[in-house]
């Protein structure tokens with residue numbers, strides 16, 4: 001591809017690493033910087049530290065050619081046309097985003113700028129961060145003409161980050177002048193022109209050469225707000241359907257019927273209406289809190305977001321109570337748990353509702369046998385093996401002799417479990433499903449006592465439900 005730029009990506013976490021691999025995939029030369037020497041060494045040796053679809057393929061395709069990993073930010077900046085900042089912005093004690101990593105990186109970049117550079121905020125940051133980065137660069141002696149700061153928020157979901165990057169709904173660029181806009185347009189041109197999608201090795205997804213993604217240009221502050229507002233809105237959608245699910249539970253109605261009914265309204269849309277145990281992960285909890293903080297700083301009360309958080313916290317407690325009422329008492333019970341990651345398809349346990357629920361079970365005196373296809377190693381750091389805790393290596397080992405099975409992440413392989421074998425292996429055929437993975441009628445037919453979220457137990461009128 002003819003649009004080659006040299007890009008430095010600072011940070012090799014989920015966002016940084018996926019972005020680095022994808023920029024190389026669309027034809028750029030990428031230098032990915034991290035201050036963790038061990039990680040850089042591992043990446044240069046071909047290791048892949050996170051569980052992400054297509055990432056190993058892309059890294060092995062482009063390593064020793066277009067992607068390299070280094071600890072030397074100074075050298076990377078000197079060579080780059082654009083420097084993408086993709087370091088963490090964790091939540092601080094007061095709810096706002098802790099921008100100390102961004103600050104440190106910006107100061108170091110300032111000392112390395114030797115010609116015109118576009119500095120790109122990729123991490124999720126509060127509105128006005130671009131102005132802070134600009135100020136930091138200027139304070140460190142970089143002249144105004146030598147750089148521009150651009151906001152280019154990512155909308156990647158963990159697990160499907162590569163596909164989301166290469167087949168985006170939209171690419172958002174917050175930019176204040178034509179010079180920087182040109183650099184950004186050139187970087188994304190392989191996607192926006194559709195050229196990438198006709199390559200034989202292109203990662204498959206929703207975009208095609210004739211249906212490429214749009215690039216939206218707006219002010220930097222608008223781009224920063226777009227990111228926070230998107231995540232807050234999606235979190236609100238999940239809390240909304242969870243609140244509806246609780247009403248459905250009380251009214252004996254199946255929430256999936258309601259979600260389908262409302263989701264077909266184009267103004268609402270069908271996605272992010274899956275009821276469950278609440279949202280987790282490294283983005284939604286942190287970004288909802290940070291957006292509330294931003295609003296407050298600007299003199300606005302965004303109480304709706306407090307309610308979104310409240311519903312989300314309650315949802316875990318309600319599900320825990322559901323487990324308790326299914327088993328009457330939890331002390332001394334042996335429970336199998338499927339899922340520790342904050343959702344299926346990832347090894348990430350940050351802010352995982354699954355982890356919190358397991359901790360509640362342990363506090364109540366249950367013994368648990370935990371299974372997750374990818375997150376067990378990470379989970380062991382917070383829930384170590386011990387008298388109450390065992391880790392299983394497969395689903396059937398986890399359920400052996402258990403009083404019940406509790407499902408906490410929506411891994412596809414859980415939904416594909418052999419239900420007959422599951423029933424035979426469990427001590428009691430009780431399944432309490434926080435992710436609504438199974439059809440309640442099928443579970444009843446298979447001989448399970450089955451509880452899920454916002455879907456009534458189909459004891460009465462089962463036949464009628466089935467024939468519908």
Ligand code: UDX
Nearest residue numbers: 154155156157158272273274276279280281283342343
């Ligand atoms: C999210 C955003 O989707 C992404 O655009 C942003 O860049 C980062 O944050 P991610 O955290 O990877 O991505 O996960 P996502 O798939 O959005 O799910 C977030 C949480 O919501 C998970 O815990 C998931 O289980 C839960 N969820 C999602 C629901 O409970 N119901 C739904 O319908 C959808």
